[in-house]
Amino acid sequence: MDFTYTEEQKMIKEAARGFLEKACPNVEWYLDMDQDEKGFTPELWKGMAELGWMGIMIPEEYGGIGGSFLDLVVLLEEMGYAAVPGPFFSTVVLGGLTVLEAGSDAQKDDLLPKIAEGKCLLTLALTEPGTTCYNPFFIETTAKVDGDNYIINGVKLFVPDANVSDVIITAARTSGVAGDEDGITLFLVDSKTPGVKTTLLKTTAGDKLCEVVFDGVTVAKDEILGSLNGTGAVIARVLQYAAVGKCAEMLGGSQKVMEITVAYAKERVQFGKPIGVYQAVQHHCANQKIAIEGSIYITYKAAWLLSTGLPAIRIVASAKVWVGEAYKKVAAIGHQIFGGTGYIVEHPMPIYSRRAKAAEYAFGNANYHRQLIASELGL
């Protein structure tokens, strides 16, 4: 048993902390990114690519660094700490890992080097208007054979960064009915294909979640990612990575919130004393600490299980339940201690509390994951 980062991971953390502090300079910049249609700057993306971040899990033969999922989680923790905007998560986790899991040699040869260089942006389109309760297999978008092609029709929602993606990995039903894990096929869809229409949704966090309409979109058979009708398992696996990756971001964000909250409690004077001497405030901060300690270990345990290939369903779901609720609580406490100051849009608190809400619902909220756990318990 060991609860420590490797030396390499400590270096990744340190480098990421330094780079992101400069790259995301102040609250005004975040607010600009919220308003910006793309939600990130070319300099930010270029800088991250130069540090090799997009290739952190891509094998060396494809131009990546060949690191483990744990290494990626360390990086995502720092990204959450900095609340960095942009399509890193969608490109590297949702796109890159799906290609790694399911891609043919030709697809890997084509896409992985470009991803590693930051030259190709990807995302994954799962959720639909009919998914009023989260279920990644509730897919009604259809893909019908037409000679050597498939024709895709349907609407996808909450697709992160589809507006800037070059490739939208799209889950479509090729047999069965909505809710079946079987009968789902993944397609690599070029976002410029005629019939693909992307619209930005306006969200709490100002992140770039999109509606993507597929109106008679023609995709060649070669663009199937994985096996026909058989990608339910791939989706389930990628969503485990995504859930834990999101936990890492939430963990980093909650650590930042506690840091600024505790610092404020030490310096803010009311009734002649720093408010941090009052037990009501101390106990709020202690609750942040308790929530975050748990978040650290459950996130890394889940990441470790995924890295080692051990059964992970139960702990991954536990992680998403716990860390999602913990971040929400930590952010709410932060607001309470900052008082009116933290309610102002130029304060860092809203950046984090708005992201906490987005992350809570990404890849299934606590209720969804508790149902997975119940099934794992034999219920």
Next chain:
Amino acid sequence: MAWDFGISKEAEAYRQKVGDFLDKELTEEIARENWEDLGLDVAGRAFAKKLFEAGLMGWSWPVEYGGKGLPPIYDFILIDELGKRWGAHVPNDVAYTMVGHTILRRGSAEMKNEYIPKIIRGEIEFGLGYTEPEAGSDLANMKMTAVEDGDYYVINGQKTFNTESHYAEYHWLAAKTDNSVVPYKGISLFIVDQRSSGITIRPMTTMSGERTNEVFYDEVKVPKNRLVGEKNKGFYYMMEALGSERNYVLVPSRYLPYLNMIVDYAKNTTFNGVPLSENPLVRDKIAQIAVEIDMSTLLADHARWMEWNHLPMTCEPEITKVFVSEMEQRMVDSAMQILDQFCQLKEGSKWAPLNGRIEWEFLHSFMTTIGAGTSEVGRTVIAQRGLGLPRG
């Protein structure tokens, strides 16, 4: 150095060995003595002897006193395996997980030779003599006095909530030895023969039926060689032991039998022809119990890992304490909601589900956020030591 949540092959082999032994030898009667704090009776003592003779005790204790000199993980495995089976803790819990460690750290060579081998063999138990009527959360405010008189200390005063005293051989006693300094600088620790003349033990019964005690000292003479370590250092010894004690006393595996019990109940109970296990609300509540057991386990594992790697613990065991004690209350509340009206039926009653275990646990759970330090004191410790917030 790298994130790793597994245990070594050797530790896994020990876990297997302990598990096999307990599956055969741990009876309902012995388990109840432990989990309900009823005391260490004939069966419990015989069980302690068997545990030792099976070669399962003392792996984490020094070789010179009969141990194997291995890291604390072996003792943690022992109590975890007991916990999984309703066993709660080793029979001589206070001696084995609390007092023994302070004797090893601070006791004289003579004291170690006298007590440690017997502790490892499960032969002796101690009652914890800390709390007094005026010294609860403010422990240093104790009034019991120990005054030097020739070769003895003469002790007078009253202790309360001394759970093991009616069956333990010894009292692990904190008393004031200097009233002229700030309270925490004038406290010493003693080992007192519980049958010394002048000691009166009166039972106190808790709302869940556990036995605890008031202990009165009237001119009790204790030989000077029963002073632990240095005079007036007692409070420091108590505080330095606290983190480690929390690591042994908080055993998240104890909640697994409750989880399993509720899962079985939900699978085997129907309402209107539909198993409760198909009711989304029931599933949600049970899953949340499972999540919180996962969290308790990880918090405990982390604090224990710090201990056996000799890393300085500031607030980590306190975090485990606060979280686990509150989690236990949430767990029983969820379980009762699943049992609905039947949750109030006591063991032995007609129609009592799950043998009344949940009903008992409800009554017991009021203690968890109070005993061994309240959640309020715990959070203050976390805020001040863990986060550096200023003292008032």
